[in-house]
Amino acid sequence: MAYWRRSSRQMQAATGQVAVAPGSPVAEKPKSPRSRMMRQYDLVERVRSYNPDTNEDLLNRAYVYAMKAHGTQTRASGDPYFSHPLEVAAILTNLKLDDATIVAALLHDTIEDTEATRAEIDNIFGHEIGALVEGLTKLKRLELVSREAKQAENLRKLLLAIADDVRVLLIKFADRLHNMRTLEFVPHASRRRIAEETLDIYAPLAGRMGMHEMREELEDLSFHVLDPEAYVVVKQRLDALADRNRNLIGEIESQLSKNLQKNGITARVYGRRKQPFSIWTKMERKSVGFEQLSDIYGFRIILSDLEACYRALGVVHTTWPVVPGRFKDYISTPKQNDYRSLHTTVIGPGNQRVELQIRTEEMNQVAEFGIAAHAFYKEGMGSPTERLKHESNAFAWLRHTIGILSDSANPEEFLEHTKLELFHDQVFCFTPKGKLIALPRQANVIDFAYAVHTDVGNSAVGCKINGKFAPLSSELQNGDEVEVLTSQAQSAPPSAWESLAVTGKARAAIRRATRTAVRDQYAGLGRRIVDRLFARAKIEYADDKLKGALPRLARASIEDVMASVGRGELKASDVARAMYPDYKEERLVKYGAKKSLAVKLKLKSPPHPARSASVIPVRGINSDLPVKFAPNGGAVPGDRIVGIVTPGEGITIYPIQSPALKDFEEEPERWLDVRWDIDETMPQRFPARILVHNVNEPGSLAQVATVIAEHDGNIDNISMSRRSPDFTELTIDLEVYDLKHLSAIIAQLRAKAVVAKVERVNG
Numbered sequence: 001m002a003y004w005r006r007s008s009r010q011m012q013a014a015t016g017q018v019a020v021a022p023g024s025p026v027a028e029k030p031k032s033p034r035s036r037m038m039r040q041y042d043l044v045e046r047v048r049s050y051n052p053d054t055n056e057d058l059l060n061r062a063y064v065y066a067m068k069a070h071g072t073q074t075r076a077s078g079d080p081y082f083s084h085p086l087e088v089a090a091i092l093t094n095l096k097l098d099d100a101t102i103v104a105a106l107l108h109d110t111i112e113d114t115e116a117t118r119a120e121i122d123n124i125f126g127h128e129i130g131a132l133v134e135g136l137t138k139l140k141r142l143e144l145v146s147r148e149a150k151q152a153e154n155l156r157k158l159l160l161a162i163a164d165d166v167r168v169l170l171i172k173f174a175d176r177l178h179n180m181r182t183l184e185f186v187p188h189a190s191r192r193r194i195a196e197e198t199l200d201i202y203a204p205l206a207g208r209m210g211m212h213e214m215r216e217e218l219e220d221l222s223f224h225v226l227d228p229e230a231y232v233v234v235k236q237r238l239d240a241l242a243d244r245n246r247n248l249i250g251e252i253e254s255q256l257s258k259n260l261q262k263n264g265i266t267a268r269v270y271g272r273r274k275q276p277f278s279i280w281t282k283m284e285r286k287s288v289g290f291e292q293l294s295d296i297y298g299f300r301i302i303l304s305d306l307e308a309c310y311r312a313l314g315v316v317h318t319t320w321p322v323v324p325g326r327f328k329d330y331i332s333t334p335k336q337n338d339y340r341s342l343h344t345t346v347i348g349p350g351n352q353r354v355e356l357q358i359r360t361e362e363m364n365q366v367a368e369f370g371i372a373a374h375a376f377y378k379e380g381m382g383s384p385t386e387r388l389k390h391e392s393n394a395f396a397w398l399r400h401t402i403g404i405l406s407d408s409a410n411p412e413e414f415l416e417h418t419k420l421e422l423f424h425d426q427v428f429c430f431t432p433k434g435k436l437i438a439l440p441r442q443a444n445v446i447d448f449a450y451a452v453h454t455d456v457g458n459s460a461v462g463c464k465i466n467g468k469f470a471p472l473s474s475e476l477q478n479g480d481e482v483e484v485l486t487s488q489a490q491s492a493p494p495s496a497w498e499s500l501a502v503t504g505k506a507r508a509a510i511r512r513a514t515r516t517a518v519r520d521q522y523a524g525l526g527r528r529i530v531d532r533l534f535a536r537a538k539i540e541y542a543d544d545k546l547k548g549a550l551p552r553l554a555r556a557s558i559e560d561v562m563a564s565v566g567r568g569e570l571k572a573s574d575v576a577r578a579m580y581p582d583y584k585e586e587r588l589v590k591y592g593a594k595k596s597l598a599v600k601l602k603l604k605s606p607p608h609p610a611r612s613a614s615v616i617p618v619r620g621i622n623s624d625l626p627v628k629f630a631p632n633g634g635a636v637p638g639d640r641i642v643g644i645v646t647p648g649e650g651i652t653i654y655p656i657q658s659p660a661l662k663d664f665e666e667e668p669e670r671w672l673d674v675r676w677d678i679d680e681t682m683p684q685r686f687p688a689r690i691l692v693h694n695v696n697e698p699g700s701l702a703q704v705a706t707v708i709a710e711h712d713g714n715i716d717n718i719s720m721s722r723r724s725p726d727f728t729e730l731t732i733d734l735e736v737y738d739l740k741h742l743s744a745i746i747a748q749l750r751a752k753a754v755v756a757k758v759e760r761v762n763g
Contacts, residue, residue, distance in 0.1 A: 037079075037080065037082070037083050037086055038086050038087075038090060040059070040060050040063045040064075043059060043063060043086070043089060043090070043093070043102075044056050044059050044060070046090065046093040047059060047093055047099065047102060050093075050096040051096070051098070051099070054099055055099050058099055058103060058125070059099065059102065059103065061124070061125070062102075062103040062106045062107060062125065063086075063106060065106075065107070065110075065116075065124065065125075066082060066085055066086075066106045066107050066110060067082045069107075069110045069114040069115070069116050070082045070085075070109070070110070070113070070114055071114075073113065073114075075182070075185070076182075076185040076186055076187075077182055077185040078185075081109075081113070084109070084178060084179075084182075085105060085106050085107070085108055085109055086106065087178045088105045088106075088108065088171065088174045088175050088178050089102050089105040089106050089174075091174040091177055091178060092105050092170065092171065092174050095170065095174075095369055095372040096369075096372075097167070097170060097372065098167075100128055100129050100132065100167070101132070101167045101170060101171060103125060103129050104129050104132035104133050104136070104167070104171055105171050105174060105175075107121060107125070107129065107133050108132075108133055108136045108171055108175060110133065111133055111134065111137045112137045118130050118133070118134050121133055131165060132165060132167055132168055132171065135165065135168040136168055136171055136172060136175070166371060169205075169209065169371070170371070170372055172202075173202065173206055173211065173214055176198060176202045176218065177214065177217065177218060177221075179194065180194070180195070180198055180217075180218060180221040180222065181221065183195065183221065183225060191225055192225065192226065195221070195222040195225035195226050196222075196226065198218050198221070198222045199218075199219060199222040199223070199226065202218055203215050203218040203219045203222065206218060206370070207337070208336075208337050209337060209370045209371040209372075210335075210337035210338050210339055210366060210367065210369075210370025210371055211368075211369060211370035211371065211372060212339075212367060212368060212370065213368050213369075214370075216275045216277070216278065219275065219277040219278070220275050220276055220277045222277075223276060223277040223280065227280075230280055231276055231277075231280075234276040234279050234280050234290070235276050237290050238273060238276065238279065238296070241273075241296065242273065245297075248297075248349075248352065249271040249297060251349055252271060252297075252299060252348055252349055252352075252354055253269045253270060253271055253299065255348070255349060256269045256299065256301065256316075256356075257269045259315055259316075259319050260301070260312055260315055263311070263315045265303065265308055265311055265312050265315065266303075266304065267301050267302060267303050267308070267312060268301075268302040268303075269299060269300070269301050269302075270299070270300055270302075271297055271298065271299040271300075272297070272298060272299075272300075273296055273297050273298075274296055274297075274298065279293065279296065297354070297355070298355045298356075298357060299354060299355065299356050299357070300356075300357045300358075300359070300364070301316075301356060301357070301358045301359075302359065302360070302361055302364050303358070303359070303360055303361075304360065304361065305360060306331070306360060308360075309331065309342055309358050309359060309360060310342075312358050313342050313344065313358055316344065316346060316356060316358075317344070317346070319346075320346035320347055320348050320354070321346060321347045322344065322345070322346055323344075323345040323346065323347065323353060326343070326344060326345035326355075327342075327343065327344045327345075328342075328343040328344075329342055329343075330342070330343065331359070331363075333428050333436060335438070336438050337370060337371075338366050338370070338371075339366065339367055340359060340363045340366065340367075341357045341358065341359040341363055341367060342356075342357070342358040342359065343355070343356070343357055343358075344356050344358070427439050427440070427441050427443060427476055427477065427478050428478055428479065429448055429476050429478075429479070429480045429481070429482050430479070430480070430481045430482070431452060431481075431482065431483075432481060432483045435452075437451050437452065437482075438451075439451060439476060439502075439503065440502055440503060442475055442502055443475070443476055443502045443503060444472065444473050444474055444475050444476060444500065444501075444502065445460070445463045445465070445470070445471075445472045445473070445474055445476065445482060445484065446460065446472050446473065446493075446497055446500055446501050446506055447476075447501055447502050447503045447505075447506045448476060448482050448484065449463075449472075449484045449506075450501070450503065450505050450506035450509050450510075451503070451505065451506075452484065454509045456484055456486060457493065457506060457509055457510075458490070458491065458492060458493050458509070458513050459486040459487055459488065459490050459491070460472060460484050460485070460486055460490075460493070461485055461486060461487045461490055462484075462485035463482060463483060463484050463485055464482070464483040464485070465480050465481070465482055465483075466480060466481050467481070472497075472500075473500050491517075492513045492514065492516070492517040493509075493510050493513055493514075495510070495514045497510050498510045498511055498514070519559070519563050521566070522562070522563040522564075522565075522566030522567045523559050523562040523563040523566060524562075524566070525565075525566035525645065526561070526562035526563055526564065526565030526566030526567075526570075526572075527562045527565075527566075529565055529566070529572050529645070529670075530562065530565055530572045530575055530576075532572075533572040533573065533575075533576060533668075534572075534576065536668075537576065537583065539576065539580060539583065541579075543558055545579050546558055546561065546575065546578075546579055549575075549578035549579045552578040553570065553574065553575065553578050561575060566645070568645055568646060568670070571667075626650030626651070627643075627650055627651045627652075627653060628650070628651075628652055628653070629652070629653050629686075629687055630652055630653060630654040630655075630658060630660060632689060632761060632762075633655070633658070633687070633688065633689040633760070633761045633762045634653075634686060634687025634688055634689065635653050635654065635655045635686065635687070635688075636686040636687070636688050636736055636737075636738055636739050636741075636742055637676045637678050637686065637737070637738040637739065638676075638738045638739025638740060638742075639655040639656070639657075639739055640655070640656040641653050641654065641655055641656065641674055641675070641676070642654055642656055642661065642671060642672065642673060642674065643671070643672035643673075643674040644661075644664055644670055644671065644672070645670040645671075645672065646670075651672060651674070653674065655762050657762050658762045659762065678738075683737050684737070685714060685735035685736060685737060686735065686736060686737070686738070687716070687733065687734070687735060688733075688734045688735075688736055688742050688760065689731065689732065689733050689734070689760070689761040690731075690732050690734060690742075690745075690746060690749075690758060690759065690760055690761065691729065691730070691731055691732075691757075691758070691759050691760075691761050692704060692729070692730040692732060692749060692755060692757070692758050693727050693728075693729055693730075693755070693756040693757040693758075694727065694728045694729075694730055694754055694755060694756070695726065695727060695728075695753075695754045695755070695756060696722070696725065696726055696727055696728050697754065699754075700728075700754040701720075701728075701730070703752055703754050704730065704732075704749060704752070704754070704755065707745065707748050707749050707752060708732075708734065708745055708749075710748075711741075711744055711745045711748060712737075712741070713734050713735070713736055713741070713745050714734065714735040714736075715732060715733070715734060716733045716734065716735055717732075717733040718730060718731070718732050718733070719731045727756060731761070742760070746758050746760065
């Protein structure tokens with residue numbers, strides 16, 4: 001999801017100085033090329049301003065070490081390279097982070113870009129700082145086939161490092177922010193790639209961590225690069241609006257403060273305008289013009305305690321008319337990123353819509369700094385990561401996202417799931433017991449079920465929303481009470497659910513369950529094939545003996561071996577040779593003499609000859625296996641049929657008289673003796689093919705079609721070829737109920753004067 005793609009015709013190369021979002025607590029005016037770098041004492045004083053007990057010696061040693069390590073290296077701007085880690089450290093001092101984080105910021109590029117080593121950093125600065133720097137080191141010499149794969153793998157490594165220490169993420173945010181502030185000096189092609197990645201990953205990730213000021217600046221810097229024309233237009237309109245309403249913000253601030261003071265409430269009130277990217281995306285999302293936006297300005301009322309928040313809300317609502325449907329209480333139900341505030345919109349002075357956010361000073365700190373507000377060391381509280389495990393819902397989301405890593409088949413799949421989680425706002429629902437479940441907007445009951453527990457999702461068969469039965473695909477609304485109905489008979493969800501699910505967790509769980517179910521199917525089939533070969537060869541099979549032969553088969557477990565046999569990747573004879581090196585494969589010549597494993601097939605859906613595959617449950621193998629009919633003729637009930645295991649595809653059903661079976665004479669382990677199991681009360685049609693030699697005269701084709709129609713046959717496809725001036729050869733694909741039905745149609749066709757010959761085709 002990338003908003004700028006909606007206006008691609010406006011994308012041009014970014015030029016000029018990249019602007020920094022005004023009023024941002026993380027914003028420092030970008031240094032111009034070759035400007036004076038911050039000195040050691042400047043950095044120390046910045047840290048001392050919020051942490052009087054700072055370790056001055058540690059900061060000084062890190063400053064000198066990093067400066068010497070980077071030496072004469074320069075950035076694209078011409079500045080000494082050391083200016084970059086120094087600016088990253090400065091950004092983190094605005095977030096009031098601890099000494100170890102500031103030092104790690106100074107050193108964060110040393111392992112990757114200089115001769116410094118992890119062991120050396122551990123020795124000089126300690127293991128804690130060494131681990132932080134290592135977590136920030138990019139992947140090197142990694143052979144990945146695509147930029148997306150590299151991006152995904154870097155994100156995976158970053159999140160795994162965050163699991164050990166969340167400060168890695170804060171340094172990475174500051175690193176990305178400074179790079180974005182100086183992006184004008186980077187070549188155009190790289191500039192666009194970095195801005196796209198920032199808007200795709202880092203900005204929404206900062207939002208998820210509750211760092212809204214950081215997110216907004218990253219978004220605006222990316223927007224300026226990716227769509228400079230739109231950025232300039234929105235910025236100009238905002239500036240023009242600010243000139244027209246020069247006194248409006250002050251007037252609203254003054255009236256709010258006076259009304260609150262009159263009611264005995266002391267508050268800090270200030271207004272701010274929304275950022276260009278936020279304005280642009282709202283215009284795009286709602287398809288409205290700039291003039292139609294009514295909430296460009298927002299006001300914050302900061303109070304001393306929780307009770308005062310609700311008292312202030314009462315004052316606001318009794319002073320000005322409330323805009324219906326615009327009140328949200330994020331104090332009683334905080335967002336997943338720990339954001340807490342009361343939101344309301346009123347018609348204020350001059351009939352101007354005024355958007356208000358009411359919260360305490362502590363809530364405001366979390367709203368602006370997010371996860372960073374928790375991460376600073378406090379006496380007796382342990383490490384930031386330990387504190388976050390108990391204090392932060394945002395960190396809980398991070399741990400959940402990291403958990404998806406083990407469920408993802410590849411890095412790109414993980415990146416897809418993470419992006420899904422990053423880009424959605426929330427809706428809050430409840431279980432029947434009152435447990436609050438936060439989901440992205442547009443989420444449905446399937447997502448809800450997996451949010452409760454993976455087992456609940458896998459076994460879900462129905463639901464009730466607010467006491468009424470509803471489909472599992474129903475989109476959920478704020479405040480819905482959802483009861484998921486489960487059944488033990490359903491051990492795996494339908495694979496089609498993956499396309500219905502919205503959350504990464506649900507999609508990952510469905511994909512994992514599908515993979516597991518398919519693997520179990522093939523493992524069950526493979527075990528039967530192996531058992532059959534061992535029985536025919538009169539040799540003993542035992543799991544313990546196979547376990548000792550696993551290295552020779554290059555498989556990790558017995559189940560892997562059986563699944564490989566079921567998929568056709570390994571032959572049963574390979575398993576026998578691995579267990580018994582002296583085993584010699586028995587060669588059979590006549591396929592008609594084979595004694596095959598007997599399993600029953602039950603057709604669940606009407607087969608169709610044009611289908612490449614349909615699913616037919618195989619009794620005795622736990623679950624459904626992919627099954628298809630043989631091409632060029634199919635099979636119908638009444639035929640004796642045989643199943644052939646096709647590598648990676650499942651089972652192909654052939655009538656026993658099909659000449660195509662000769663191709664499998666030398667592979668007896670692939671043969672299955674399958675039998676029809678048709679429900680007489682539910683007649684179904686099956687594929688068959690006939691060859692008709694028709695007299696070449698007007699109306700002859702119509703006579704053939706009439707015979708088939710009168711006898712309840714269905715023509716699915718027909719092709720014609722002229723073999724002689726007098727006769728036309730018709731190849732007709734039919735759908736019939738069984739062999740008796742097909743024979744009756746053939747007999748009636750043979751009785752027609754225009755038909756010289758009719759025969760059934762079997763492959």
